[in-house]
Amino acid sequence: MASIELPLEAGRAPAPVQGWTLLAALPWFAAVAVLLLVPDLTYQPLGRELALIWGAVGGVLTLLGLFGNRLGRAGRWSALRGPWLFAIGAASALWTVVTAKTGWLPQPFFPTPQAMLEVFLYDYGKILHSAAFSIWLLAKGFFFGAIAGFLIGVGMGWSRAVSYWATPLLRYIGPLPATAWLPLAFFIFPSSGSASVFLIAFSTAFPVAVLTWSGIAAVNRDYYEIARTLGASPLFLIVKVAIPSALPHVFVGLFMGLSTSFAVLVVAEMLGVEAGLGWYLQWAQGWAAYANMYAALFVMAAMCSGLITLLFRIRDRVLVWQKGVVRW
Known part of the structure; x- marks a missing residue:
């Protein structure tokens, strides 16, 4: 019996990595670096805790970028929202710079990310x-x-x-x-x-x-x-x-x-x-x-x-x- 060969276009292999998801991890790690390495203008509580949270987000995005195409629904979710995840990470880093690090947006009218985390933890x-x-x-x-x-x-x-x-x-x-x-x-x-x-x-x-x-x-x-x-x-x-x-x-x-x-x-x-x-x-x-x-x-x-x-x-x-x- 002759075998039937399907054309390659009928079922393309999925991409090995999710480019946007992998790229989205970078601004989250950058936000952690800014949070820990750049001194604050005034005392800010929970800086290390916030850095741990943002670092965990960056780690999860790295794993999803590398293996997301094998994870079913979670992989499809990250692939669809990769650009947004990148934008949110970049906005978090920028938020830290313009409030806690430089004071371009004056406090207390524009709270820092650490202050927001404090509210959600204690209130x-x-x-x-x-x-x-x-x-x-x-x-x-x-x-x-x-x-x-x-x-x-x-x-x-x-x-x-x-x-x-x-x-x-x-x-x-x-x-x-x-x-x-x-x-x-x-x-x-x-x-x-x-x-x-x-x-x-x-x-x-x-x-x-x-x-x-x-x-x-x-x-x-x-x-x-x-x-x-x-x-x-x-x-x-x-x-x-x-x-x-x-x-x-x-x-x-x-x-x-x-x-x-x-x-x-x-x-x-x-x-x-x-x-x-x-x-x-x-x-x-x-x-x-x-x-x-x-x-x-x-x-x-x-x-x-x-x-x-x-x-x-x-x-x-x-x-x-x-x-x-x-x-x-």
Whole structure:
């Protein structure tokens, strides 16, 4: 029996090393050298501990650069993010130079990397408690706002009567910033927590309602006619035809609502809530603890990015059947 030979182009051997990942280790080692060899202008705690952390990052990147192509998911992750890992390492080295070593960015308004590490090591309990409170408050407001906006949008897209009465209210009240309702919300609701939930829900409901309404109204009428021919009831048309077809628009509204609700969350916590990241930011500002302020901002950015990533994952799961129709 003759053997079949495959052309070399059919399966190229993977590259022996990941060039960008290996290169990304260099600025991390450079940051360690700057941290240990260049004297600080003022005393900085935890310098050796920070150097150990950065050196460990550089070592891990070196190993991933040399053997990442054999490590499956971890190798694919490092290969995709090699340029970013290089940029973060270079930014860390530059951050150390312009703050702790030269003072080009004056302290305490621009804290050093050592000061930031000190905050996360010794004040992590308060930061974690504030983050957990913010997530819980945001989850409640976002849930109620998403449900209300979705139901309003479905009603407006399906019923002309609902659209007739709801459209003027949505046009005149919806665009108002939720923060403009702060004085009234804190007066009406019995606690600052419930007022904050209302404001978050309000900021979420408007984009969800508008995008759901647009999605329902844009459904091809032929789908309804075919379903009616097969004996579908109005409830079946809404649940099985209109809503699935409008889900891409609904998720766009959810993304917009999540962004606006996060901004309202921080403002509400700064003005009336006795916990949360907004409250922590206000507390740090009152004590001129600038390193704590930057730590709170960092946690806020990480939390918002994580929630958006989670929503992306949920969308990909729910709309997996529309991958070939809707492009994202």
